[in-house]
Amino acid sequence: MRRILILGVVAVLALAGCGGGEVRDTSAASLPTTKDATFVYLDNLDIVTDWDPATSYSNEIVAMQNIYDSLTVYNPNTRRAGPRLAERWQTSPDGRTWTFTLRNGLFFHTGRPVDATAVKASIERTRRLGQGAAYIWDAVQQITVKDPLTVEFRLKYPAPLDLIASADYAAYIYDTQAAGSGDLGKWFQQGRDAGSGPYTVASWQKGREKELVLRAFDKYWGGWEGPHYRNVEYRVTPDLNTSWQLLLRGEASFVERLNPALFQKAKATAGVRTLQVPSFQNMLVLFNTASGPLADIRLRRAVQKAIDYNGVIAALKGAGTQAAGLVPEGLLGHTPALKPQQDLAGAADLLHQAGYGPGGRQLELTLTYAQGDDDEQVLVTVLSSTLAQLNIKVDARAMQWNAQWNQGKAADPAKRQDIFVMYWWPDYADAYSWFLNVFHSATPVSFNLTYLRDRDVDAQIDRLPSLLATDRGAAEKAYADLQRTLIEKEAVVAVPWVLNYQRAYLGNVQGFTDNPAYPNVVFVHELIPSG
Structure with missing residues (x-):
């Protein structure tokens, strides 16, 4: 229920300032090619304030949604929940019993399987800690493992659990055994992850400009056939003019938000794509x-x-x-x-x-x-x-x-x-x-x-x-x-x-769309790098 830091993040998204530095065109010939396979995301604030997927409620959403999966994901085209870890689900006529069936062959980055027992354990831990957006599970009365791929939720009152399970916070499924006999919360806060998403943490340097690097998780259920970005870098650049110059030089792939003046420059610059969406x-x-x-x-x-x-x-x-x-x-x-x-x-x-x-x-x-x-x-x-x-x-x-x-x-x-x-x-x-x-x-x-x-x-x-x-x-x-x-x-x-949202990104990034249910998130695995 609390948004301690996320509103602080939102409050400075529009940090602006024009002028300073020569603006030059970026030709397609100067852009990175597929062999680089690294997507560079520029943010004006620190990326990570909380590594625990149960309590995370801040700017780290931009990375977490590439590290962790939820049972479902919101589809802005259908305006309904779509499959993610769960390939299908059904509800009782009274809306108080929901049954989710998982995909087969899912793995956490820790190597353990993503099964119904793991789903139950992660949601119950999130509920027990009761921080961040954990309130989304308030309707849940009981979670039952029916078989390794089937988990049943009984609710205290009817609720749209398929939509709730797609939430941008507190819906992450994670390996609660990742720390062994140690303290899982402390284990996370050292910059570790226990997700099942397409990327896993390669390095984290708190307070550094290149704060976070993710690398591809080879056992990701979505697969790696065809061209994909194998690495993701999150860099902290508080000044939007600096971000703009890094984009122009091809040293960055994506800037989450520009002020109106810089956005107009981006729209007129060769080799740069722009997107404005509500x-x-x-x-x-x-x-x-x-x-x-x-x-x-x-x-x-x-x-x-x-x-x-x-x-x-x-x-x-x-x-x-x-x-x-x-x-x-x-x-x-x-x-x-x-x-x-x-x-x-x-x-x-x-x-x-x-x-x-x-x-x-x-x-x-x-x-x-x-x-x-x-x-x-x-x-x-x-x-x-x-x-x-x-x-x-x-x-x-x-x-x-x-x-x-x-x-x-x-x-x-x-x-x-x-x-x-x-x-x-x-x-x-x-x-x-x-x-x-x-x-x-x-x-x-x-x-x-x-x-x-x-x-x-x-x-x-x-x-x-x-x-x-x-x-x-x-x-x-x-x-x-x-x-x-x-x-x-x-x-x-x-x-x-x-x-x-006013986005700017390199012309060789293909397939980017903005999902308003996940603010400022780029789902990097869905992108296609091209020359």
Whole structure:
């Protein structure tokens, strides 16, 4: 349930800066050829913060999804779960019993077989540790090994276990015997892996520019026939201009995100491919409903109406698409009718009712956002300027993620902010993650940074997994109703945009597609290196 570091990662994805250095064309003749067989991924942050697949909840997803497998994988084309370690599965009519059948001949990197017993052991350990996204397994009551290739899950309530099993975190299947009689958690943290994916750890140098190198696992069930990258390097380059130059020189294969100016350069550069795609990641503007001036719903609604949604999108220059509700397009529950519009007259009227606004008292609000995030800075600049016209003074504080989050969780309500700006994406391809993590009551405060405590809302959220498993039509209506409650009735949040990923990669990399359920992951085994 916790996203301690992942939001910090997200918050600085847009670190930007143009200028500096000559931009030259990269011709096909200068690009690496298939004989190099090494894919070089550039990130602007440290790759690994947690090596344990049970508790991992951070940037290491970009590597982990190439090291570990889950039972299923999300298919963005069908919008359903597809086979991975499990080649097929079935569920009972009531959605409370799920049976998964594994592929034959699966092996962990440790040499031990991936069988039903290993599946049971890894999921039970993840549940027992209860960290990261382990909550995805909350519906599970019992796991039973039916035979070496068949594992049965009995649930406390109906839930879409095929989709849950494709989650980007906490769904990894791993060898729980890898450390022998030693401490498995400590064994992992030394830079070891116990996965079954196409690549295994070759070297890890914490804090180094070339932090992580993976090599091909020859017994990978997906096979190595035909051209494949046999090695993967993850390099840390905090400055995007440096990343851009490395790509131009052919020293890197892929840059996960560029700012709009560099992306435009990439689009015009020979030998470089670009891809801009919508994500499942959106920007949340969370209002403090429990203390401070925004405990008055009229003032929350006024700020909602004051946001220049169209102006912010224009200023982002392609890096974002206007949101419609909390649920991005492509997920069940997306509600196009919830696209917000600026209404300054309505905002002024609400402020007047509360004794503020033009001709009234000045309203003072504190706002926190991610330090170094150009996109969030755009939002804060536009919003502060607009609110100033309505006699609202915004004390906007750019902060490192941990400091921002700690202030939001402060035990003393007087120390909390009025407006908390952050990104969010789902832990698996369903909107449940937004509702449970951000808007469900929780003590102590974690990510429910609107501090909303509403038993009716909680009850509606708690019903979502069962509805998704048994009645998708009812689930879609429930998602739409919840969004209207949170955005329109309770006015606890504004959602200005959904992030567009802007990728740049070498022209000799073929077969790359972006799966929004696995943010910033390149599934390297699926790529084809060419001359």
